[in-house]
Amino acid sequence: MRSADFVLQRDSTPVSIRVRGNGPGVLLIPGGLQTAADFDRLGASLATMFTTIVMERRGRGASRDLRATGSLDEEATDVLRIAKAMDARNIFGLSSGALIALRAAQLQPNALRSIALYEPPLASPGYETAFDWTDDVGQLLDANQMTAALTRMLMVVGDHWIIRHTPRFILRSAASVALRWGRGADGERLSALLPTFRQDACIVQDARTLLASSAAMTSSALLMNGDRAAAPLRAALDALNHELPRATRLTLHGVGHLAATNGGKPGRVASHLSRFFLQD
Structure with missing residues (x-):
């Protein structure tokens, strides 16, 4: 199993990535207050069947020198550039990372085969101001x-x-x-x-209109939450499940918002992601 950390220079955007394993490419996007290292255990679990690429988002970790403007489209474009360079057509995002993943799939509908979203803080009917x-x-x-x-x-x-x-x-x-x-x-x-x-606060603001733009997406989507998720997070996933043409809803029992991180239950999350990313 290969293992490497390096800086990807792509279209003048130097983004640090952490690569493990061999197989179909899976790109992992951390959420707020997280670095690529928070997905070490998730990446290792997936690396038995996939090439896992964990991006270090702008302004943090090994990408701390890359200026972050707080633009959702800017970070979604980073995702698309990495996905293209690394031939990764499957992506997973946690929290604000899930918003970035969703936006990337909207910007280039044919670039991504599958997206998995874990508890995105997305405004939805009845919870328009829940993430203010x-x-x-x-x-x-x-x-x-x-x-x-x-x-x-x-x-x-x-x-x-x-x-x-x-x-x-x-x-x-x-x-x-x-x-x-x-x-x-x-x-x-x-x-x-x-x-x-x-x-991340700016990204949540930018994402307030994403739900209305989701119906035209072509990627298959796995919409995940833990059973401890707050009502606005569950409602966001339910609304996406209604809008997305190829969506699957999944609730994991006994876990919370950080299930995919090192201190959560990343092995359980990885098992569901593996089945989803390998399906036809």
Whole structure:
């Protein structure tokens, strides 16, 4: 099984990618506050049957020097360039990474064979403003209120019952400790990674009209969530399931928003992805 990390220079866009395995190409797109290293276990599980390519998104990890404007189309174009260069016609995205994957499939409908989306924060009927909290976090980051920004994220994104029932002042203390000592999967300090969420907040804003543009997509789609997913995330997938002509809906039991990452259940996610990407 081959293993390599390198920078892909394509059309003047140097993006770091992590490549493992041999077989049909599968491109993995991390979400907010994540780097390619967060998909190490998922990539390793898939690499037994696929060539897995994990992209390092703009402004983070090994692509930290690549300027991020916060444009959804810009990141979707990065995905399409990598997919073309690496002959990867199957893609998986988590959270904001799923929004990027969806947009890539809309921009070039014939470039991608299959897309798998895990809990995209996509506005849908009845939940048009459900993800406006990302704007709040972006504003707090702009004001350099790092602890308040992370606390706000924990209150909304935390889908474990312990977090849901923890008082705000305790979450704030936990956020302060995390910012002082916490590190991402690649060893980067959380305090350095947190500002990249401005980028994800902009992507969520840009994605508010994606649902209306989905009916013309030709890629087959696997729409995934954990059974701990908040109602707006489930509603987004249900709405996509209604709009997309070739969609399959899947709920994984006993997992939450980060199931595909190293600390979740990436092996379970990989088994479903493998079956989906290998189907005719």
